[in-house]
Structures are given as C-alpha cells and as structure tokens.
Amino acid sequence: MSRVPPGPSRRLLLAGALAAVSAAVTGCSPDSEASTSGGSKRLRIGYFAFPSGDVIVKSRKLLEQALPDYRITWIKFDSGAGVNQAFIGKSLDIAALGSSPFARGVSGSSPIPYKVAWILDVAGENEALVARKATGITDVAGLRGRKIATPFASTSHYSLLAALETAGLGPSDVQLIDLQPQPILAAWQRGDIDAAYVWLPTLDELRTTGTQLTSSKEVGAAGRPTLDLAVVSDDLIARDPQAIAAWRKAEAKALRLLKSDPDGSVDAVAAELGISVADARAQLAQGVFLTPEQVVSADWLGTGSSPGKLLTYVTDTGRFLADQKQIDAAPSEDAVRKAFYLKGLSDVLA
Incomplete structure (x- = not known):
C-alpha cells in the first residue's frame, strides 16, 4: 500500500472499543462485575504480556497486597491502539501505553481523558526491525518496495517510520501492513512479509530466521526515543487519587526488585508469561529499566511541580x-x- 492513512476517528475507535474491550473484560468472569459496577473499590488495569516491572507487579500481586479491599482486574492488550480504544470506551482505569500511541491520544480537539503518571521502561533491544534472511536484505535502505509488518499506532510503528526516514525512505516507498505480534509471526513463517518491526517475545522468534536491521535503542540514540508509559484515567484521578499512589508505589517496588532481586524478578516474569527462566532472563536484559529516582527526575517524568x-x-x-x-x-x-x-509523584521515594 502507498501511504498509511491517518488513524480512524474517535467515533470509530469508540465503536471498536465496545466490542474488543468488552470481550476482554468479560473474559475475566468473577472480576467483570467490578469493571462495570461504578464503585470506587475497583481498578481495571491494562497490561502487555511483555517483560517489565508491570508484569512483576501482576505476578507478585503487589497491588492486591497494597489494596486488599479493591477488586482488581488485569486485562491483557496486544498494542497501544487497543488501550486507547478502551480508554475512549471508559473501560480502563490504569494501563501500560507506548509513548507513540500516547502522543496520538492527546492530539486533536478531543484528547483521550487520561494522563501519564509513570514510566515503565525505555525501549531498547526489546523492539527491533528484522528482515527475513531469505530476502538477502542487510540494511534499512534495502527495504524499498518490500512488505513490512508492524502493529499500527504502536511504538514499533513510530520507530519503523523514523528508521525509514533516516534511511531516506518514506511510507510510500514500502508496503506497510498492519498486524499484531502473533499474526506477524504467522505471516513471517508463511513468507507473506519481508520484514517486521515488533517487540518481545515475538521479536526473538523472528530473529532465529531473520537479520536485525536496527532496534529502538539505535533509533532512540539517533533522537527518536520511545518509552512504555503508564496512564491513568481522568475519572480515577478525580475519584481515587490514593489508589494511584498505591499503584505507583507498587510499580516503584517492582523497579527496585529488578535491581535488588534479579533472579526473583526473572522467575516472576517467566511464570507470568509462561516462558522459560532462560528466555525471561534474556528478554529482561534487552530492556532499559529506570530506577524510581530516575523516573521522578527532570531527565524523565519530572516532579510534582515541573515535567521532565x-x-x-x-x-x-x-x-x-x-x-x-x-x-x-x-x-x-x-x-x-x-x-x-505529577501530583504526589515524589511520594514513591518516601
């Protein structure tokens, strides 16, 4: 296809959200009542099956321990586009979200009613552009005219566009295909695509028969960094800021555990994602995880008085x-x- 068209309208996104997100939440049976009850003692959290502190919070039930009176529902998403749809449909309170879909969400005359409240990680070698070895492609410039898959409206999509621009290519010079990680793997195995920009764990599977052309670490070093953020709904900010404070402290604890208890963190990620300990260790090593002190600094998210x-x-x-x-x-x-x-952000250091 030539040029990737602008994203769908908010109205169309909302329609899609009603089907996709409703199915995800309903699939959590005993917790689904909490996601629609409207009470204050509930939290609906969107996450990605991706090696991070967020997964450690879920696996070790750090938030459930901090908020024992809350009914907490964890809802898995494949990409940031689905998360944005869910917030439009008022189906989430907190969620992981890439910096690129977040930038999309706050654009336009009707920005999505959420705010960034934490940084989960900085994209490194855990997101990359890989070409099938059979194509013989060894650099980004060699992708001219080729079929490249990536989840549209994701950080990988953004990094792909940046990598193409650096190589002197535009969206019209290649054939961009919108696929989620698992369909990307299937298309790769069938030989339907020539390259893909995607994240772990699908990325590692592509690497076994592919040549890595660039990574989000390299794209970021060239001036286009991407991050996995965490956003909270405006509604939650208004009705339950204390829950946000407890959630932030749980996320900060997970970041500390990644440094202080690497073996335990690897075990938690392996158990949560259903992968081997060796794979979990290798995948975690490809991410860039900040300390809570770095998150709450002028170099990154900022302080209660000033953004970073x-x-x-x-x-x-x-x-x-x-x-x-x-x-x-x-x-x-x-x-x-x-x-x-940013209100109360520095409290995670107390």
Whole structure:
C-alpha cells in the first residue's frame, strides 16, 4: 500500500472499543462485575504480556497486597491502539501505553481523558526491525518496495517510520501492513512479509530466521526515543487519587526488585508469561529499566511541580507523527503538559 492513512476517528475507535474491550473484560468472569459496577473499590488495569516491572507487579500481586479491599482486574492488550480504544470506551482505569500511541491520544480537539503518571521502561533491544534472511536484505535502505509488518499506532510503528526516514525512505516507498505480534509471526513463517518491526517475545522468534536491521535503542540514540508509559484515567484521578499512589508505589517496588532481586524478578516474569527462566532472563536484559529516582527526575517524568524531558519526547513524537501524516495535527506542548499527572509523584521515594 502507498501511504498509511491517518488513524480512524474517535467515533470509530469508540465503536471498536465496545466490542474488543468488552470481550476482554468479560473474559475475566468473577472480576467483570467490578469493571462495570461504578464503585470506587475497583481498578481495571491494562497490561502487555511483555517483560517489565508491570508484569512483576501482576505476578507478585503487589497491588492486591497494597489494596486488599479493591477488586482488581488485569486485562491483557496486544498494542497501544487497543488501550486507547478502551480508554475512549471508559473501560480502563490504569494501563501500560507506548509513548507513540500516547502522543496520538492527546492530539486533536478531543484528547483521550487520561494522563501519564509513570514510566515503565525505555525501549531498547526489546523492539527491533528484522528482515527475513531469505530476502538477502542487510540494511534499512534495502527495504524499498518490500512488505513490512508492524502493529499500527504502536511504538514499533513510530520507530519503523523514523528508521525509514533516516534511511531516506518514506511510507510510500514500502508496503506497510498492519498486524499484531502473533499474526506477524504467522505471516513471517508463511513468507507473506519481508520484514517486521515488533517487540518481545515475538521479536526473538523472528530473529532465529531473520537479520536485525536496527532496534529502538539505535533509533532512540539517533533522537527518536520511545518509552512504555503508564496512564491513568481522568475519572480515577478525580475519584481515587490514593489508589494511584498505591499503584505507583507498587510499580516503584517492582523497579527496585529488578535491581535488588534479579533472579526473583526473572522467575516472576517467566511464570507470568509462561516462558522459560532462560528466555525471561534474556528478554529482561534487552530492556532499559529506570530506577524510581530516575523516573521522578527532570531527565524523565519530572516532579510534582515541573515535567521532565518526557514532555519534549512526547511533543516531538507528535510532531513527527503529524509530519508523517499519521495524525491530522501535532499536539501542542501545552496540550501534552496537561496530559501529565505529577501530583504526589515524589511520594514513591518516601
């Protein structure tokens, strides 16, 4: 296909959310009542089956221990596009979300009603662009005219566009195909695609028969960093800020465990994702995990009084997406700033 069209309208996204997210939440049977009850003692959390501190929080039930009176529902998503749809449909309170889909979410005249409240990780070698060895392609420039799959509206999609631009290619110079990670693997095995930009664990499977052309670590070092953020709904901020404080402390504890108890963290990730300990260790080693002190600093998320460099990263991401015709217009820096929730952030260090 030639150029990737701008994303669907909010109205269409909402319609999709009603089906996709409803199915995900309903599948959690005993917890599904909590997700629709409207009470204050509930939390619906979106996550990715991806090696991170977020998975440790889930596996070790750190949040359930901190909030024993809450009914907590964990809902798995395949990409940030689905998370955005769920927030539009008011089906989530907290969720993991890549910096690129977050930039999309805060653009336009009707931004999604959520705010970034934490940083889960910085993309490194855990997201990458790989070409099938059978194609003989050894660099990004060699992708001209080729079929490349990636989940649209994701951090991988953003990094792919940035990598193509650096190589002198635009979206019209290749055939971009919108696929989620598992369908990417199937298409790869059938030989239907020439390359893919995706994340772990699918990425590791592609590497066995592919040649890595670049990674999000390299793209970030060249000035286009991507991050896995965590966002909270405006509704939760208004009705239950204490739950957000407990959740932040659980996430901060998980980041500390990654440093202080690496073996236990590997075991937790392996158990949660259903992979071997060796695979969990290798996958965690490819991510970049900040300390809580780094998250709560001017270099990253910021403090209660001032946003950090993440404000610039997200603003720049929005401009790039607009230049690439992925969104109608870039969000202003002020619009991005309003989508930061920093109140009480430094309390995680107490």
